[in-house]
Amino acid sequence: MITKYIKNTFVACSVCFCMTAVLTACSDNYMEEVNTDESKATSIDPSAQLTTALLQTYGDFGLMDTYRSYITGFTQHFAGGWNVSNYAGSVHANDDQMRLIWDQYYAVSIKNLVDAIYNSEDKPNTNAALRIHRAYLMAVLTDTYGDLPCTEAGLGFIKNISTPKYDTQETIYDFIFDELTKCSAQLGTGTDRIGGDVTSLNGDAAAWRKYANSLRLRYAMRISEVNPTKAQQEFEKALADEGGYITEASEDAYIIYTDGPFTLYDGSRDLDFRVNALGEILYGQDPTSPTFVCSTLFNILNNSNDPRLYRICRHYINTKRSEIKPDREWNVDVTDEVLAYLTSAGETEHPCDPGAAWWNNWVNAPANSAIPTLDKLVQQYPEAGFDGSNYPARMMRPFLSIDFEMPDRPGTLITSAEVEFLLAEAKLNGWNVPGTIKDHFNAGIKASIKWMNEQYLNTTNSISDAEINTFVTSQATALSTNAKEAINTQAWILHMMNPAEAWANLRRSDYPALRDRTMLSKFESDFTYDDNNLQTPTRLCYPLLENKYNKANYTDALNRLGGKDDWHKRLWWDVKDINVK
Secondary structure (H helix, E strand, O other), X not given: OHHHHHHHHHHHOHHHHOOOOOOOOOOOHHHHHHOOOOOXXXXXXXXXXXXXXXXXXXXXXXXXXXXXXXXXXXXXXXXXXHHHHHOOOOOOOOHHHHOHHHHHHHHHHHHHHHHHHXXXXXXXXXXXXXXXXXXXXXXXHHHHHOOEOOOOOOOHHHHOOOOOOOEOHXXXXXXXXXHHHHHHHHOOOOOOOOOOOOEOOOOOHHHHHHXXXXXXXXXXXXXXXXXXXXXXXXXXXXXXXXXXXXXXXXXOEEEOOOOOOOOHHHHHHOOOOOOOHHHHHHHOOOOOOOOEEEHHHHHHHHHOOOOOHHHHEEOEEOOOOOOOOOOOOOOEEOHHHHHHHHHHOOOOOOOEOOOOEOOOOOOOOOOHHHXXXXXXHHHHOHHHOOOOOOHHHHHOOOEEOHHHOOOOOOEEEEOHHHHHHHHHHHHHOOOOOOOOXXXXXXXXXXXXXXXXXHHOOOHHHOOOHHHHHHHHHHOHHHHHHOHHHHHHHHHHHHHHHOHHHHHHHHHHHOOOOEOOHHHOOOOOOOOOOOOOOOOOOOOOOOOOOHHHHOHHHHHHHHHHOOOOOOOOOOOOOOOOOOOEO
16 A cells, blocks of 8 residues: 555656756756746645655665765774775765765755745645655754755745855754744644655654654754753653654654665666665675675674674675565575584684775685585586685675665654653653653663564564563663663664664764774775875765855855864764774
8 A cells, every 4th residue: 555655656746856956055047947948847736845855865876875985884884895995984085975965955855845845835734744854854964064054945946045055053953943843833733634745654744743753852862962951951842742752663754665676876867766775775786786784783783692683694695686676586695504604613703894895804715515505506507606706705794684775675764762762861861751761771672673673674584572572681781881872872773774863873972982993904905095084074075066156155164164174073063072992
């Protein structure tokens, strides 16, 4: 039912897509052409524009390079692939890779949302949903780049503002709190159902209200280090809102994608956002570019006996894998055989370190006969090259399980698991929150693992209730030793497939402790090193074209950064350096 709805709605969005071109935040020439080109629509249903913006959030392959190349590496969830090693791992700033989130969200989603907001005042519920998603995307943008166009963004056609000012991040957060509060109050005041809703909220105003209030909790915690008084006030106001907030899995907010073939860059150019492009890009465009789990994530899971370890990490022979979408036939899972070999040989796993590709710090592959499935494949298909091109050595590195890379995986907005962790930390801060730190922490872990079970894992690989309960009990020591670290480490694991929130909360909380990139190896024959400071950056640089098209406002923003576009300059709410080890 849901999949059919998305397909039908997406067709309706084709009119909306005609409006949008891949533009920067400051150019509206195409919108002006719409006024004089009779082949283009002059009226667009705001519901179709909402669909476009929602699906683009995780469905635009064209912006996912920024996540693969930088953000998933900065969080140290993933390592080992060429992109993440050459950009995040080498602390190599590249405009073509950094600007994609900015370019794509402003050109498509923000432009459509602002237009729809101005044309939906007669539909209070739909109008509120549009504004909520604009607030969500503005948070993603400002948490990635810092000060940027917000209050004037997307107004080139409506108010003839072609060079929008860069609001400070503090101003943007004030805007977000104000919008979410007003939208919560507005939801339910109209008779309209929220059309074009391709989320789990299913067009229900009451569900959107709980979602808005849950986002208020997230963003209140985001500013808790820089302005604890306002953070507490905003958090407690959201808790007290009569609309409620997300408290159980059935209320989780996420975008629904279809089980269709990957579209790659052609899909992005055609504005085809029906499949989850984050999973798509992590799967990689060919067998030479899969995603590997970073040693930081692997060791945190392994050292705590976390049952998610080998649900997240798998070993594959994938020489002949499908490029249309992940297939279980030719992503041949040999995890059990690799682990058996390592045990018999007295060896341990060798996950990739930050900045190291899978071929760096070389790991020798065993003889084919030590991995029976590999031996069988080589004998059955000698021409396929299963044991050529160092594929067996690559097989020895822990990959990200293809369960997380399927095209129909959810685009996470906010879940009950995250809300429980937010409540636990709020209680730790002494805020007026019901329950105990321990109860919220334990509930967060349980909800996190069940979210993984229900949304990602193959049913044959689900984590049992007994495993969950054992792990929850084992975390009591971590919670009593350093509650903030324990809470935010679990949140970091939860956010593995939500890179924007993973990076933001990591910089805000400074947990978990990451590997110190300055102390790790460089591989100068393989990658580009052009930054003398190998510490992990704390923001991405602005698109270079902003200096051409919005120079005065861009210059003002740089002046607030100290005169240069410094990606080691912390954001407003990021008050101290991350913990490293």
